Amino acid sequence: MESRPAPEWFTTTWFNTPEALNLERVRGRVVVVHAFQMLCPGCVAYGIPQAQRIAETFKSEPLTVIGLHTVFEHHEAMGIASLRAFLHEYRVRFPVGVDAPGPSGDPIPCTMRAYAMQGTPTTVLIDARGQLRRQVFGVHDDLLLGAEIGCLLLEARRGADGGCGVG
Amino acid sequence: MESRPAPEWFTTTWFNTPEALNLERVRGRVVVVHAFQMLCPGCVAYGIPQAQRIAETFKSEPLTVIGLHTVFEHHEAMGIASLRAFLHEYRVRFPVGVDAPGPSGDPIPCTMRAYAMQGTPTTVLIDARGQLRRQVFGVHDDLLLGAEIGCLLLEARRGADGGCGVG
Amino acid sequence: MESRPAPEWFTTTWFNTPEALNLERVRGRVVVVHAFQMLCPGCVAYGIPQAQRIAETFKSEPLTVIGLHTVFEHHEAMGIASLRAFLHEYRVRFPVGVDAPGPSGDPIPCTMRAYAMQGTPTTVLIDARGQLRRQVFGVHDDLLLGAEIGCLLLEARRGADGGCGVG
Amino acid sequence: MESRPAPEWFTTTWFNTPEALNLERVRGRVVVVHAFQMLCPGCVAYGIPQAQRIAETFKSEPLTVIGLHTVFEHHEAMGIASLRAFLHEYRVRFPVGVDAPGPSGDPIPCTMRAYAMQGTPTTVLIDARGQLRRQVFGVHDDLLLGAEIGCLLLEARRGADGGCGVG
Numbered sequence: 001m002e003s004r005p006a007p008e009w010f011t012t013t014w015f016n017t018p019e020a021l022n023l024e025r026v027r028g029r030v031v032v033v034h035a036f037q038m039l040c041p042g043c044v045a046y047g048i049p050q051a052q053r054i055a056e057t058f059k060s061e062p063l064t065v066i067g068l069h070t071v072f073e074h075h076e077a078m079g080i081a082s083l084r085a086f087l088h089e090y091r092v093r094f095p096v097g098v099d100a101p102g103p104s105g106d107p108i109p110c111t112m113r114a115y116a117m118q119g120t121p122t123t124v125l126i127d128a129r130g131q132l133r134r135q136v137f138g139v140h141d142d143l144l145l146g147a148e149i150g151c152l153l154l155e156a157r158r159g160a161d162g163g164c165g166v167g
Numbered sequence: 168m169e170s171r172p173a174p175e176w177f178t179t180t181w182f183n184t185p186e187a188l189n190l191e192r193v194r195g196r197v198v199v200v201h202a203f204q205m206l207c208p209g210c211v212a213y214g215i216p217q218a219q220r221i222a223e224t225f226k227s228e229p230l231t232v233i234g235l236h237t238v239f240e241h242h243e244a245m246g247i248a249s250l251r252a253f254l255h256e257y258r259v260r261f262p263v264g265v266d267a268p269g270p271s272g273d274p275i276p277c278t279m280r281a282y283a284m285q286g287t288p289t290t291v292l293i294d295a296r297g298q299l300r301r302q303v304f305g306v307h308d309d310l311l312l313g314a315e316i317g318c319l320l321l322e323a324r325r326g327a328d329g330g331c332g333v334g
Numbered sequence: 335m336e337s338r339p340a341p342e343w344f345t346t347t348w349f350n351t352p353e354a355l356n357l358e359r360v361r362g363r364v365v366v367v368h369a370f371q372m373l374c375p376g377c378v379a380y381g382i383p384q385a386q387r388i389a390e391t392f393k394s395e396p397l398t399v400i401g402l403h404t405v406f407e408h409h410e411a412m413g414i415a416s417l418r419a420f421l422h423e424y425r426v427r428f429p430v431g432v433d434a435p436g437p438s439g440d441p442i443p444c445t446m447r448a449y450a451m452q453g454t455p456t457t458v459l460i461d462a463r464g465q466l467r468r469q470v471f472g473v474h475d476d477l478l479l480g481a482e483i484g485c486l487l488l489e490a491r492r493g494a495d496g497g498c499g500v501g
Numbered sequence: 502m503e504s505r506p507a508p509e510w511f512t513t514t515w516f517n518t519p520e521a522l523n524l525e526r527v528r529g530r531v532v533v534v535h536a537f538q539m540l541c542p543g544c545v546a547y548g549i550p551q552a553q554r555i556a557e558t559f560k561s562e563p564l565t566v567i568g569l570h571t572v573f574e575h576h577e578a579m580g581i582a583s584l585r586a587f588l589h590e591y592r593v594r595f596p597v598g599v600d601a602p603g604p605s606g607d608p609i610p611c612t613m614r615a616y617a618m619q620g621t622p623t624t625v626l627i628d629a630r631g632q633l634r635r636q637v638f639g640v641h642d643d644l645l646l647g648a649e650i651g652c653l654l655l656e657a658r659r660g661a662d663g664g665c666g667v668g
Binding site: 150158 | 558
Binding site: 039040041044045073074076077078081082084085086088089090 | 206207208211212240241243244245248249251252253255256257
């Protein structure tokens with residue numbers, strides 16, 4: 001697995017959390033970031049359900065699932081009111097941040113740009129020390145993603161400095 | 168199967184068709200109306216894909232699939248711009264009409280009210296003579312829906328006055 | 335749809351029926367024959383479940399689902415004892431006949447040969463007058479199969495002489 | 502996770518391997534044992550495909566997938582010839598051992614008895630030091646199983662003495 005400091009998140013609004021989240025607040029926990037767009041078919045069919053299953057499966061572990069709404073197309077179609085209704089209808093319970101709009105003329109939002117994501121869905125794994133360990137564009141296999149999570153959880157438990165590199 | 172004149176559709180906008188559709192224009196064809204909301208999970212997971220498969224499977228038959236966007240909740244989240252992006256992203260190619268808003272104070276749109284639909288998704292079958300023959304709320308089984316369509320197509324071919332009543 | 339007299343079935347054993355079935359016994363009913371092998375993955379994953387859903391969906395209609403065990407390979411692996419356990423474990427409730435072995439040296443059983451089936455699964459539709467109307471090798475789409483069944487049921491109800499030809 | 506020495510396997514025949522496997526031969530590798538019956542619907546629909554995906558996903562890791570044919574019912578229906586055809590048709594490529602019949606009068610085969618398995622499918626995880634770490638009867642979730650595998654692989658890499666305990 002790669003390992004470099006995870007870029008900070010730039011967000012404007014959060015849902016399902018009393019306060020905005022940032023890397024500092026989740027330090028010490030394995031973090032699964034699910035970057036999505038509410039009108040992205042692959043996100044709705046695969047990504048969001050997978051993120052929900054991760055949150056449920058590992059709810060007793062030091063692991064946090066975070067949604068990141070990275071709108072890079074159809075901006076007018078996926079505003080805050082639409083996202084709120086979407087999260088309600090799809091029963092998304094984990095914290096979801098809205099990626100901050102890019103500088104004038106850039107359709108790509110800030111965090112998406114900072115992570116150099118290629119599209120949605122994108123799954124990002126950040127370890128307990130804040131290192132970006134894995135970033136996958138597209139559908140990510142349950143078995144392999146599970147193995148990566150299991151490995152990072154053991155690292156976190158040991159305070160270890162790496163060793164994971166599955167698949 | 169029941170049989171009564173299908174209520175007329177009241178719509179404000181259409182997509183995927185050069186002109187607004189009404190019952191008169193589709194007379195002589197079996198019509199499958201798929202009433203949906205773009206943020207209804209059951210519509211996205213089952214209803215829309217089924218409507219797309221119907222349109223594809225029976226493309227050589229005198230059958231028309233029509234989508235009807237019957238928004239009765241989260242109105243601010245499912246406006247025209249959002250629906251346009253949705254239809255584009257989900258590659259919906261059949262004609263889709265936007266159900267006209269209900270009279271002041273009524274969240275239920277006009278056509279949904281006229282058909283007394285209970286929610287979304289709702290599937291409506293109209294025969295070649297404009298009679299409403301079947302209306303189902305929720306997921307409708309492929310085999311049974313197929314049988315109903317096959318029966319109505321034979322009726323249409325014969326100019327017959329009924330006889331279908333499958334399942 | 336094609337239309338020619340359905341060849342008679344040649345069978346050695348039957349399950350789930352007190353007496354052997356033949357075309358004469360099912361005259362007046364629409365018949366869906368599901369030809370399968372118990373160790374054919376496509377039959378187990380798609381064909382058998384579809385046949386079970388047909389039997390359940392149309393149980394109030396004049397329709398009979400029949401399984402035909404057409405073993406043309408691994409004969410020693412799919413004997414009567416194995417088939418009996420298979421039908422029990424997969425909860426197959428509709429009548430199943432065992433296709434009679436071919437003449438010496440022919441691995442293809444008799445009925446499979448008479449129908450010129452290309453492999454398993456194969457779905458055969460026979461109308462109420464004993465005419466073979468449709469034969470499909472491989473996975474057969476639920477919507478289209480449903481339409482064919484719905485059409486043949488209307489024909490049967492009317493005592494009609496054809497007209498079905500969906501898709 | 503639990504941890505106790507894995508009981509030895511008692512087998513009569515092996516497929517897909519030039520020599521019989523035992524615990525000693527796989528020492529140093531994480532072992533996933535998939536106990537199944539060829540006529541068990543849950544094994545065919547979920548267990549076998551999962552075992553195949555595990556073998557494929559972790560093919561570069563020190564991990565071995567082993568099938569164990571633990572017949573405890575319909576013995577006459579699932580003999581060697583039937584199993585051989587089954588493995589061929591379902592394209593099972595990993596080693597499969599046939600669990601040795603129980604002592605006279607016991608329908609439960611020897612290894613199944615030694616592990617006190619409750620039925621099929623059963624998934625067993627054995628770590629690189631030969632310890633039985635996890636045993637699950639029924640469908641086992643991909644994400645959770647993946648996490649357990651990922652954790653055991655990191656343990657194996659470190660020569661560690663435990664620490665895994667996911668979910």
